Amino acid sequence: MKRATRTVTIRDVARRSGVSVTTVSRVLNNRLDVAEETTKKVQAVVHDLGYGSSLAARGLRSRRTNVIGLIIPEVASHYCQEILRGVNRTIALLDKNLIIYTSGVLQRENIALHERSSVGLLNGGIADGVIVVTPTATQFATDAPLVIIDPNNDNPSYPAIIATNREGALSAVDYLISLGHRRIAHISGRRELISSVQRLQGYREALEAAGIPVDEELIEIGDFSTATAIPCVRNLLALTDRPTAIFASNDMTAIAVYEVAAEMGLRIPQDLSVVGFDNLRESAFLFPPLTTVDQSVEKMGAMAMEILVKLVKGEPLTPEADDAPYLVKVPTQLVVRGSCAPVSPRSPTRTHNADSAVSR
Numbered sequence: 001m002k003r004a005t006r007t008v009t010i011r012d013v014a015r016r017s018g019v020s021v022t023t024v025s026r027v028l029n030n031r032l033d034v035a036e037e038t039t040k041k042v043q044a045v046v047h048d049l050g051y052g053s054s055l056a057a058r059g060l061r062s063r064r065t066n067v068i069g070l071i072i073p074e075v076a077s078h079y080c081q082e083i084l085r086g087v088n089r090t091i092a093l094l095d096k097n098l099i100i101y102t103s104g105v106l107q108r109e110n111i112a113l114h115e116r117s118s119v120g121l122l123n124g125g126i127a128d129g130v131i132v133v134t135p136t137a138t139q140f141a142t143d144a145p146l147v148i149i150d151p152n153n154d155n156p157s158y159p160a161i162i163a164t165n166r167e168g169a170l171s172a173v174d175y176l177i178s179l180g181h182r183r184i185a186h187i188s189g190r191r192e193l194i195s196s197v198q199r200l201q202g203y204r205e206a207l208e209a210a211g212i213p214v215d216e217e218l219i220e221i222g223d224f225s226t227a228t229a230i231p232c233v234r235n236l237l238a239l240t241d242r243p244t245a246i247f248a249s250n251d252m253t254a255i256a257v258y259e260v261a262a263e264m265g266l267r268i269p270q271d272l273s274v275v276g277f278d279n280l281r282e283s284a285f286l287f288p289p290l291t292t293v294d295q296s297v298e299k300m301g302a303m304a305m306e307i308l309v310k311l312v313k314g315e316p317l318t319p320e321a322d323d324a325p326y327l328v329k330v331p332t333q334l335v336v337r338g339s340c341a342p343v344s345p346r347s348p349t350r351t352h353n354a355d356s357a358v359s360r
Contacts, residue, residue, distance in 0.1 A: 010025065010028075013042065013049060016045045016049065017038075017041055018041075019041075023038065024042055027042040027043065027046075028046075065125070065126060065127060066096045066097060066128065067098070067127045068087075068091060068096055068097070068128060068130070068305070069098075069100075069101065069122035069129070070084070070087060070098060070099070070100045070101070070130070070131050071100075071101045071102070071118050071119065071122075071130060071132045071133065071135075072084070072100065072101075072102050072133045072134075073102065073111070073133065074103075075100070075102050077252075078251070078278075078282060079252070079278060079280065079297060080133060082280060082281070082297035082301065083149060083297060083301035084100075084301060086297070086299055086300060086301025086302035086303070087131065087301040087302065087304065087305045089298070090305035090306055091305055094309065096128075099122065099126065101118040101121075103115065103118075111136045112136040113137075115132060115135050115136060115137045116137050116139075116141065119132065119141075119142050119146065120142060123142040123145075123146070127144075129146065129147070129308045129309075129311060129312045130144070130147075130308075131146075131147050131148075131305065132146065132147070132149070133148075133149045133150065134150045134152070134190075134193060134195075135148060135152060136152060138153055138156070138157065140158070145311035146158045146159075147160065147161070147308045147311070148161070149162075150163075150193060150195050151193075151194060152192045152193050152194055153194055159307055159311065159317060159326040159327075160326070161303055161304055161330060162195060162327065162330070163195065163296070163329070163330045163331075163332050164295075164329050165202065165332070166198040166202040166205070167202065167331075167332055168199070168202065168293040168295060169198070169199040169200070169201070169202025169203050169206070169247070169277070170206045171293065171333075172206075172247050172275045172277070172293050172334060173202065173203050173206035173207065174206050175275065175291075175334055175336070175340065176245045176273060176275060176340065177207075177210045177212070179245075179340060179342045180342050180343040181244050181245040181273060181343045182244075182343070183215075183218065183241065183245070184203075184207065184212075184218065184244070184245045184247060185218040185219070185220070185236045185243035185245070185246045185247070186200065186203045186219050186220070186247045186248075187220045187222045187229050187246065187247075187248050187249055187253050187256075187257075188219065188221050188222055188249050189222060189223060189224040189250060190224055191221065196249060199277060200249075203219075217239065218239075220232035220235060220236060222249060224250050224252060225252060225253075226252045226253065226256045226259075229255075229256035229257070230259060232253075232256070233246070233256050233257050233259075233260040233261075237260060237264055237266070237272075244272065244273065244343045245272065245273035245343075246272065246273070246274050246275075248274065248276045248277065249277055250276060250277045251276040251278040251280045251283045251290060251292055252278075252280075254275070254286075254290055254292065257274045261274075268288060268339055269339050269340050269341035270344065273340040273341055273343075274290065274291070274339045275290075275291050275292060275293070275339070275340060276290050276291070276292035276293070277292060277293040277295065278292060278293070278294075278297060279292045279295065279296075279297070279335055280292075280297070283337075284337065286339070288337065288339050289337035289338045289339065290337055290339045291335065291338070291339045292334075292335055293332050293334055293335070294333045294334075294335050295330060296330050296332075303328060307326070
């Protein structure tokens with residue numbers, strides 16, 4: 001028969017330690033008015049009994065839980081993993097813990113509702129503040145500190161961090177134009193994200209500045225995922241006058257270009273040039289290595305954490321008194337590798353070994 005288990009309480013810790021409940025509470029809240037010997041004794045009993053005080057209750061007592069919440073769209077996303085590296089790098093230097101919530105899949109219809117619910121739950125006493133990555137929602141019912149990475153509108157209501165997406169896209173397309181490409185396609189990201197809109201804007205502006213008409217047939221709508229991008233790439237490469245280069249909205253979309261190019265027997269960069277956006281760690285290990293726009297994703301995670309800690313402490317984000325939302329724009333930079341080449345005369349489709357274009 002299964003034995004019933006009983007939750008360990010703060011009274012159990014006090015009884016085993018031979019001190020009062022108040023003293024145990026002071027130790028748990030890192031108060032300095034408890035003797036060092038007593039503190040060590042209580043901490044040993046807490047560890048021995050496996051006692052964990054309620055984060056919400058601790059927050060009510062001290063108004064701080066020393067926990068930071070991170071809400072991301074997908075744990076497996078390489079982009080989110082880079083953000084997490086930056087957050088972790090900063091939180092490792094602080095006396096704080098991290099709790100992660102995810103909405104699971106990008107296509108989820110009620111993702112905005114899930115984001116608002118998660119923020120309300122975490123900032124309702126569990127966490128001192130929350131970082132939300134690429135949110136679908138624009139408003140959150142919370143008075144607690146909140147920082148957004150990659151907001152979905154031009155004027156976010158909360159402190160936010162975003163890359164110079166338009167400028168990054170301009171540099172990518174300008175580079176392809178300098179190599180002689182004129183049939184340059186683009187696969188966009190999630191429509192609701194301002195980053196995706198700005199990258200498409202940069203693509204259009206670069207073509208227009210070079211006197212190249214924007215061909216809507218060369219623009220496909222993606223969502224930053226490889227799976228969604230694959231049919232987009234197939235559509236582009238099936239065109240009678242197919243593009244000689246593709247500017248992908250992110251590196252995961254660029255990976256889809258590599259996969260479909262291999263499928264169709266096209267070589268990168270001899271038959272098709274590719275530029276991504278993000279500069280994820282994986283981009284340098286594709287074959288050939290991917291030319292991409294670096295937007296310092298890990299740095300964005302670290303910066304978001306630093307800003308949130310300031311907000312939790314009640315410190316001003318800027319020296320001057322300003323009620324306007326705080327927006328940090330992280331500079332982008334083109335990283336040239338081996339996935340682009342000067343445009344060459346068209347080679348017949350499906351005449352090359354597909355293995356020559358696969359990623360590894």
